[in-house]
Amino acid sequence: MTPVGTELSDRVLGGWLGRIAGNMLGKPVEQGDHWTRDRIDRYLRRTAALPLTDYLPGPADSDQGEGDEFALRPEWRQCVRGRIHGSCRDDDVDYAILGLDLLETHGFGFSTEQVGDLWLLRLPYLQTFTAERAAYRNLANGIKPLLTATYDNPYQEWIGALIRADIYGWTCPGMPRRAASLARRDAVLSHTGNGVYGAMWAAALVSAAFTATTVRQALDTALTVIPASSRLARTVRRVLTLHETRMTWEDTLSTVSEETSGLGWIHTIPNAAVLTAGLLYGDGDFTRTITLTVRGGLDTDSNGATAGSVAGVLCGAGAVPAQWKDPLEDTVRSAVFGFDGVRISELAARTVALAEAGAGTAAVPS
Structure with a gap:
């Protein structure tokens, strides 16, 4: 069990480090229709x-031939153990940075329209994907929120809004409803239904991790901010119940995979199940949490990032094992204009400043 952190600054830095490390861990196998749970473990x-217990090992040369079943994603050379020098660029980190810039620029009273304006100003179109790319295209064509989320967008319940939510949890420590409200205002630019609920749930989960004494307590708190009848809430509760019966991690994932089959590997629902299982069976241990989550498959880098964020907040940066944080060299590559090469410690310090400033403001409107 990784010790629980205490200092706000250390725990926010732990969240940033955990998000980046978990993202890097999962990035080489981020292709859920190919890199199944079974194939990841066989690799x-x-x-x-x-x-x-560390970043993924590099492949044997024979594993990278065309069509080889163990061929990793092209970015693997910057993401495997022994070859990491700072973080790779990835949208799972770009959106955390963009959210930080949003709050610094517009404060906690930002509007959905201002989220869209900042995307157009700071984020290259070709570094957006699925629902975010559809919303970006709609914005560029003059369509206004909330139509940006629904017009010609078949990805409305996919995981994109969930991966944007951590910054709202980090800046609202111990205030899960406030964090969820902010995440919702961001999410509706590109998502609807369970896509929005996923963002609200993730923001509340990160926020609750600052004050929860156990992972289960944080998960229970996060469920209170989304409709109990939503498929997301029912799926998370299903994983909680299976864990309570002492079912193994493998059997829990197999059971829920069957129950969510057909939704696709980037949909919010099955990924929330993998993430919940990784957190529960990781049981507060940083390394076990992110490695189980990534081994669970589907959107491995996104799930690893969110699991790492929650685990990092729970334990604080000081307790994140060296094999995860040292190779990051306190450096982030980013496609967000003005942020490439920024220090992780600087991002964390700016996040803490927002959290401290936000603690003295009135509750934000939903």
Whole structure:
């Protein structure tokens, strides 16, 4: 069990480090329709990396031929153990940075329209994907929110809004409803239904991790900010129940995978199940949490990032094991204009300043 942190600054830095490390861990196998849970574990056995306690090992040369079943994503050379020098650029980190810039620019009273304006100003179109790209295109064509989320956008309940939510939890420590309200205002630019609920849930989960004594307590708190009848809430509760019965992690994921089949590997619902299972069976241990989450498959880098954020907030940066944080070299690559090469410690310090300023403001409108 990783010790629970105490200092706000250390825990916010832990959240940033955890998000980036979890993202980097999952990035080489981010292709859920190919890198299934079974294939990930077979790769780890092939490379003598089970139990997984560090970044993924690099492949044997024979594993990277065209069509090879163990071929990693093209970015693997910057994301495997022994070859990491600072973080790779990735949208799972770009949106956390963009959210920080949003709050610094417009404060906690920002509007959905201002989120869209900042995307157009700071974020390259080709670094957006699925629902975010559809919303970006709609914005560029003069369509206003909330139509940006619904016009010609088949990805409305996919995971994109969830990966944008951590900054609202970090800046609202111990205020999960406020964090969820901010995340909702951001999410509706590009998502609807469970896509929005996923963002609200994730923001509340990160916020609750600052004051919860256990992962389960944080998960229970996060469920209170979304409709109990939503499929997201029902799926998360299903994982909680299976865990309570002492079902194994593998059997829990197999059971929920069958129940959510057909939704696709980037949909919010099955990914929330993988994330919930990783947090529960990780049981507060940073390394076990992010490695189980990534081994769960689907959108591995996004799930690893959110699991790392929650685990990092729970334990604080000082307790994040060195093998995860040292290779990051306190440096972030980013496509967000003006932020490439920024220090992780600087991002954390700016986040703490917002959290401290926000603590003295009135509750924001939903």
